[in-house]
Amino acid sequence: MKKDYYEILGVSKDAPKADVEKAYRKLALKFHPDRNPDDPSAAKKFTEVTEAYEVLSDDDKRAQYDQYGFATDEGEMPNYQYQHVDLDEALRMFMRSFGGGFGSFFGGGDPFEERSYRGRGPVKGDDRLTSVRITLEDAANGVEKEIEIVHLISCPVCNGSGSAQGEDPIECPECNGTGSMRIVKNLGPVQYVTTKTCQRCNGEGQIVKDPCTKCRGKKKVRERVMKSVNIPPGVETGNRLRVAGLGDSGEKSGPPGDLYVAVEVRPHPFFERKGDDVRCNITITYPQAVLGTKVEIGTLQGPVEVKIPSGTQPNSTLRIKGKGMPNLRGRRTGDLFVNVNVEVPKHPGIRERKVIKKLSELMGDRTKFDH
Ligand SMILES: [Zn+2]
Ligand SMILES: [Zn+2]
Structure with a gap:
């Protein structure tokens, strides 16, 4: 399988890093699974561009790729076991690298933050991602969940501290305090050296001799907790809310990461949302259409009396201003479009039939031959 990372990102072989980054941003946004919920090939595409970016944005990896790229058949791509990029991981990378790109809904953070904390100051904790499903009513009015x-x-x-007795940490004997392990791989005549975070000290270069029994020296424990989150009016499926400080706790007294809540708005049985506008269908009788009527419609903002003018034709649409969805960014609230159907009774009762017969006699044959 030949994979041309330059072709995938649509950049030239000598494209500077900034162009690679730009191309990736554009494509990642385009194929992001959240934006293409109905297109399963988008996730594949997204993974592919992420994989290409991973390689081309890294000087070492790119140099290796340029030299040994895709040779011919087997044995191509010597160093990268990159058949598959985990989608979750790709999403995390996406969130990290594009933090701040979508206004207040998306968080900040370093792109592709290294996991080794050795010799560094405070490090912000990891972000967490969760999801919530809400009704269209809740999306219209906002809700605390x-x-x-x-x-x-x-x-x-x-x-x-990670320590049971509170004693000071010592240098990690596994990595001699460097926090990382060198891995040397020989592939034919070429030697590849990669570094991996030390498993024993988790990249910190230090361990505690008598670890805490609760966290086993890891300094952190998992917590499962219920929190209430404010969901603003106007959200739609694919929006991601950022709740500051509800991610993982930080390293070396760094601040905690953030929580991202992916919102899914359930389809509504009566209303159909189109951006900020909402559509619905009602059916009235022939006399109601002829004479006009008033109908109470339970909109997303509560019941509204709608006047149906006399002479309303089948399949006409009434527009009720400002009864659609509020706009998340404070723009104009959408409208409600009510499609009016006129029912022709299939099985009229005896009395109904009598009256209609009279009406028919009165109206006579008004058959028109339209084009
Ligand atoms: Zn170590
Ligand atoms: Zn502990």
Whole structure:
């Protein structure tokens, strides 16, 4: 399988890093699974561009790729076991790299943050992603939702020190305090050196001798907790709300990460949403259409009396201003479009039939031959 990362991103072989980044942003936005819920091929595309970006944005990986790229058949791509990029991981990367790109709904954060904390100051905790399903009514009016969150918090037993007795940490003997392990791989004549975060000290270069029994020296424990989250009016499926500080706790007294809540708005049995506008269908009788009537419609903002003018034709649409969805960014509220159907009775009762017969006699044959 030949894969041309340059072709995938649509950049030239000598494209500078900034162009690679730009191309990736554009494509990742286009194929982001959240934006293409009905297109399963988008997720595949998204993974593909992410994979291409991973390689071309990294000087070392790109140099190796340029040299050994896709040779001919087997044995191509010597170093990268990249057949598959985990979609979750890709999404995390996406969130990290585009933080801040969508206004207040999306968080900040370093692109492709390294996981080694050695020798660094405070590090913000990881972000967490969860999802919530709400009704269209809730989306129209806003709602406070209790949602379950699973995140890492500083261990309450050892106060986040990782040590049972509170003694100072020592240098990690596994990596000699470097926090990373060198891995040397020989593939034919070429030697590849990669580094991996030390498993023993988790990249910190230090361990505690007598670890806390609660967190087993990891300084953090999982917490499952219910939190109430404010969902603003106007949200739609695919929106991601950022709740500051509800992600994982930070490293070295860094601030906690954020929680992202992916919103899914359930389809409504009566209303159909089109952007900020909402559509619905009602059916009235022939006499109601002829004489006009008033109908109470339970809109998303509560009941509204709608006047149907006399002479309303089948399949006509009434527009009720301002009764659609509020706009998330404070623009004009959408409208409600009511499609009016006129029912022709299939099985009229005896008395109904009598009256209609009289009407028919009165009206006579008014058959028209339209084009
Ligand atoms: Zn602990
Ligand atoms: Zn270590």
